Amino acid sequence: MIPTDILARRVPSIKASLEYLLRKRVDMVGLLPARGDLDAWASLRAARDAGLPQRMVEEGKLSLVHVEGIRTPFYAPPQASERLAVARSVPRDDRARFIAPLDPLLWCRSALKRLWSFTYAWEVYKPSEERRWGDYVLPVLHDGRFVARFDGRYESKTKTLQILGYWEEPGGLARDHPAIVEAFARFLEYLGGERRCAPPADPPGALTGGQVYPLPE
Numbered sequence: 617m618i619p620t621d622i623l624a625r626r627v628p629s630i631k632a633s634l635e636y637l638l639r640k641r642v643d644m645v646g647l648l649p650a651r652g653d654l655d656a657w658a659s660l661r662a663a664r665d666a667g668l669p670q671r672m673v674e675e676g677k678l679s680l681v682h683v684e685g686i687r688t689p690f691y692a693p694p695q696a697s698e699r700l701a702v703a704r705s706v707p708r709d710d711r712a713r714f715i716a717p718l719d720p721l722l723w724c725r726s727a728l729k730r731l732w733s734f735t736y737a738w739e740v741y742k743p744s745e746e747r748r749w750g751d752y753v754l755p756v757l758h759d760g761r762f763v764a765r766f767d768g769r770y771e772s773k774t775k776t777l778q779i780l781g782y783w784e785e786p787g788g789l790a791r792d793h794p795a796i797v798e799a800f801a802r803f804l805e806y807l808g809g810e811r812r813c814a815p816p817a818d819p820p821g822a823l824t825g826g827q828v829y830p831l832p833e
Contacts, residue, residue, distance in 0.1 A: 635668065635672060639678070641657075645723050648691045649689075650680075650688055651688050656723045680692075686730050690727070710795050712758040712798070717753075732761070750780060752769075753766065756799070758796075761788070764788045775809045777804050777812040779800075779812065
């Protein structure tokens with residue numbers, strides 16, 4: 617049932633609806649590339665082609681950001697400068713974080729590669745023989761860089777986190793780095809698990825371009 621107060625509200629115009637959706641998309645991804653990245657624009661491609669983002673920039677509803685070394689500009693929230701200043705004032709910590717495959721940070725694949733020098737695709741929808749890493753590989757973020765990725769499986773019956781593969785990025789962090797070990801401990805606690813380990817045998821295709829590491833109990 618739809619609440620009566622919702623039904624009583626005035627139906628927004630198409631322009632207002634598209635502006636709301638575009639602003640929400642920009643807020644979620646942070647930097648939305650002005651060109652390309654059709655997956656990131658999704659149902660808003662028509663709004664982009666009609667020039668809505670440029671008009672919102674002119675009206676102060678969005679910011680246009682240029683990143684040094686990248687030709688494509690990005691749309692950002694209108695308070696982009698203020699947000700950046702606040703971000704610079706926040707103390708940095710040494711925690712590593714596992715990023716979910718559907719996190720908005722990963723929506724713009726070409727932008728991810730240009731901004732972060734990191735290539736990622738959720739391979740669960742690929743045929744198994746075409747997967748390079750695994751069906752549920754998680755990127756690992758540390759100190760503003762993607763430092764690794766790992767494939768895992770949680771077995772709820774035994775409360776065990778199986779680490780199927782861990783791949784260090786060039787100049788990244790090894791599996792035994794303290795920040796990575798601590799991140800796995802936090803992840804296991806989040807899952808409600810009790811132990812973590814690597815499988816006794818390497819699963820087919822899991823080691824392409826990387827290496828499996830045993831985890832301490």
